Amino acid sequence: MNEILSQVFSAGTFTQMLRSATPVALAAMGGSMTEHAGIMNIGMDGMILMGALIGVLGSYVIGSAVGGVAAAVLFGILVGLFFALFVVKLRSDEFIIGCALNIFASGFTAYVSRAVFGLSGTSGYEIDYMRPIEIPLIKDIPFLGEIISGNTALVYVAWLLILVMWAFVYRTPYGFWMRASGEKPETLRTAGISPEKMKWLSSVLCGMLCGLSGAYLSLGYLNGTFVEGMSASRGFIAFACVIFAAANPAKAYLAALMFGFFDAIGLRLQNYISSDLTSAIPYAITVIMMVYVVVSKERKRRSLQPRHDAAAAQPPAEG
Amino acid sequence: MRLRINWSYILALTVSIAAALxxxxxxxxxxxxxxLKAYAAMLSGAFSNARHIGDVLEYAMVLCLCGVACDIGSRVGIFNVGGExxxxxxxxxxxxIGVALNGLSAWIVIPVAGLGAALVGGLYALLPGWLKVxxxxxxxxxxxxxNNIAEFVCEYLAKGPWKNPDNNIVAGTGNLxxxxxxxxxxxxxxxxxxxFVATGMTILTWYVMQKTATGYEMRLTGDNPRFARFAGLKTDRIVLIAMLVSGMMCGLVGMFRVYGAEHIYKASISNDYYFEGLMVAMIAxxxxxxxxxxxxxxxxxKIxxxxxxxxxGVPNQIYLIIQTVVIFSMAAESGIVSDIKRRMADKSARLAARQRAKEGAANE
Incomplete structure (x- = not known):
């Protein structure tokens, strides 16, 4: 048992946690944007998947991982525009469009990957991927250094983005308008700002971040390989993180970190339990997370209610 | 029985499919x-002989039952995306069940297996239904x-406790x-x-949803739950039952795939078939x-x-792309139509205003 615990809580687990959390976190930050703008975006999984493919494809064509990431982000903008075209401009059901986007992504990526790389996928191809970055000084700190240093660039970009996205949402007028476009679109319109434009903006940001997430998945997490269906429902886990964090990008990162932690523990426990069962852990945690959010909200509401009731039910003061 | 035909819907569908192609x-x-060659190959792949036509009908059955399972849920306002x-x-x-009860008469085993599949599927759908309600x-x-959890659990069972004794099959239950x-x-x-059973199930569902009081109550629950509650309907119970039936149907599709097509459980029993059924339901x-x-x-x-x-040599995933384009254009259709209507209304309002202004000027 001690042996298991020491394995589970080793620095390796926390490194793995960061690796697993980053793609979910990037997508969850993007999902926070659309959530603030009042769009229920369940198409993130497809956005990630397409980002993963375009990342590999870009890296293959351009010959550098940075080019791949740039291609994935640019393509993510296109996907965001496409999503907004339907959801905002044409007012289609966002659930249907999200679902269709996911299925489109699975067909599109499989088709393109087979048409370009052949049946066996990217395995035989030389594709530049993101190498881990060793940070001098920090890497010598015991335990922490091992975790913080030696990650791929996008892990650090994600840290930067926590700050940027948080500041954007809560400290800039655009973020303010974007939140208003979801909560009180009519008020925003009265103030002379188009809520539709803010929704378009949120969708494009979400597309970008999901593209980045996909690029991390294929170029960072899997060293330059594309596997069909490799997003593995991460987009939905990201969505759960968004709900969990009430669309606060910084909290969404923490929620993703929690997911990453359980994913890492699952991977560690593979020596003891069937890997199929441990792979199910993060998904089960996500369900529990969703239930927890809703139940705790409910409890908060209920704990407030009786006081109102008590006040209302109190007999008028004598005299 | 009179069937109402929605011509504008059929027109939109035809245009969408043409656009997708x-x-x-x-x-x-x-x-x-x-x-041209690819589409010709597609047609001959679907119709060239009895075997292909049979496969088309079998897959249509799977899609239809999955789609109908989704219909049942969405009719009462809950999306069962967990059919897979x-x-x-x-x-x-x-x-x-088929492996464990080997030796018993088919008249016992098949109903028991069907019941087991329906029960498991139904209960697995009931959980999210209960959480929602x-x-x-x-x-x-x-x-x-x-979905993901079930996928991993099945993988575990097929590799571990219920594994096929034949070692060439890495993940699969025993042969039926x-x-x-x-x-x-x-x-x-x-x-x-x-x-034929599947056809019967579809017709029965259609009949219940379209022609009975239960169907009306379901629609009421889905369209306006508050009103349904005021009308005295136990909406929570209706949603739960719908979810149960929807899950049972999905479980049965799984059983049909095993007893009809694969004769063993393995991962290829369904390759996101439910999601394709879901798309069909959305388009419908x-x-x-x-x-x-x-x-x-x-x-x-697909076939x-x-x-x-x-x-x-064309990757077959092209059909997924074509299918989703149909959805996108069907979803766009309502937006475009309402946009045109709004513009026309705006125009006629402007014209009317101008007319009034003219009349006002003439009167002065």
Whole structure:
């Protein structure tokens, strides 16, 4: 048992946690944007998947991982525009469009990957991927250094983005308008700002971040390989993180970190339990997370209610 | 019985499918295939012989039942996106029942397996349904997570406790004894007598949802739950029952796949088939009869695309692209139509205003 615990809580687990959390976190930050703008975006999984493919494809064509990431982000903008075209401009059901986007992504990526790389996928191809970055000084700190240093660039970009996205949402007028476009679109319109434009903006940001997430998945997490269906429902886990964090990008990162932690523990426990069962852990945690959010909200509401009731039910003061 | 035909819907669907085929052709052209040849290969892949036609009907059956399962949920306002997991669990339980009860008469084993599959699928759908009704937990996310969990659990069972004794099969349950196999309707095809059962299930669902008080109550619950509650309906119970039935149907699809087509549980029992059924249901706007018709169309696309892959080397995923383009254009249609209507209304209002202004000027 001690042996298991020491394995589970080793620095390796926390490194793995960061690796697993980053793609979910990037997508969850993007999902926070659309959530603030009042769009229920369940198409993130497809956005990630397409980002993963375009990342590999870009890296293959351009010959550098940075080019791949740039291609994935640019393509993510296109996907965001496409999503907004339907959801905002044409007012289609966002659930249907999200679902269709996911299925489109699975067909599109499989088709393109087979048409370009052949049946066996990217395995035989030389594709530049993101190498881990060793940070001098920090890497010598015991335990922490091992975790913080030696990650791929996008892990650090994600840290930067926590700050940027948080500041954007809560400290800039655009973020303010974007939140208003979801909560009180009519008020925003009265103030002379188009809520539709803010929704378009949120969708494009979400597309970008999901593209980045996909690029991390294929170029960072899997060293330059594309596997069909490799997003593995991460987009939905990201969505759960968004709900969990009430669309606060910084909290969404923490929620993703929690997911990453359980994913890492699952991977560690593979020596003891069937890997199929441990792979199910993060998904089960996500369900529990969703239930927890809703139940705790409910409890908060209920704990407030009786006081109102008590006040209302109190007999008028004598005299 | 009178069927109302919605011509504008049929027109939109036809235009959407045509547009999707054109976009598909463009994609084929860009990736260096001859679209005409590819589509010809697709047609012959779907219709060239009895076996292919049988496969088309079998796949249409799977799509239709999955779509109808989705219809049942969305009619009462809950989206069962978890059909894939329910299907897989139903399939593995049915397969294992067949293996465990080997030796008993088919008249016992098949009903027991069907019951087991339906029960497992139904209960697995009931969980997110209960969470939704009781705690308002978003069912889309929970059902999708449950899909993944079911997938891994089945993988575990098929590799571990219920593994096939044959070591060449890495992940799969034991072989289903041949006496339990459904009778094939065309040699070499997956089409079996269960097709008639599926047709019966679809017609029954249509009848209940369209022609009975239960169906009316379901629609009321889905369209306006507050009003339904004021009218004295137990909406929570209706949602739960709908979810149960929806899950049972998915579980049965799993059983049909095992006893009709694969004769063993393995991962290929369903390759996101439920999601394709879900798309069919979406295009059909959650109506049962259109779901059945569109299932056949998409089954032709899918089986045809597989033939196309062998004949012309085109990756068969092109059919997924074509299918989703149909959805996108169907979803766009309502937006475009309402946009045009709004513009026309604006125009006529402007004209009327100008008219009034003119009259006012003339009167002065």
């Amino acid at each position: 054109v976009i598909g052709a463009a994609i084929l052209l860009i990736s260096g295939y001859d679209p 997991g329910q299907l897989l669990l139903g399939a593995i339980v049915a397969a294992q 009781k705690h308002r937990v978003n069912e889309v996310i929970t059902t999708i997570m449950l 004894p041949q006496t339990y196999w459904f009778t094939r309707l065309a040699t070499g095809s997956n089409l079996t007598t269960v097709f 706007k959650y109506q049962v009869l259109p779901t059945a018709v569109i299932s056949v169309l998409f089954a032709i696309l 045809g695309a597989q033939g196309m892959e062998t004949a012309a």
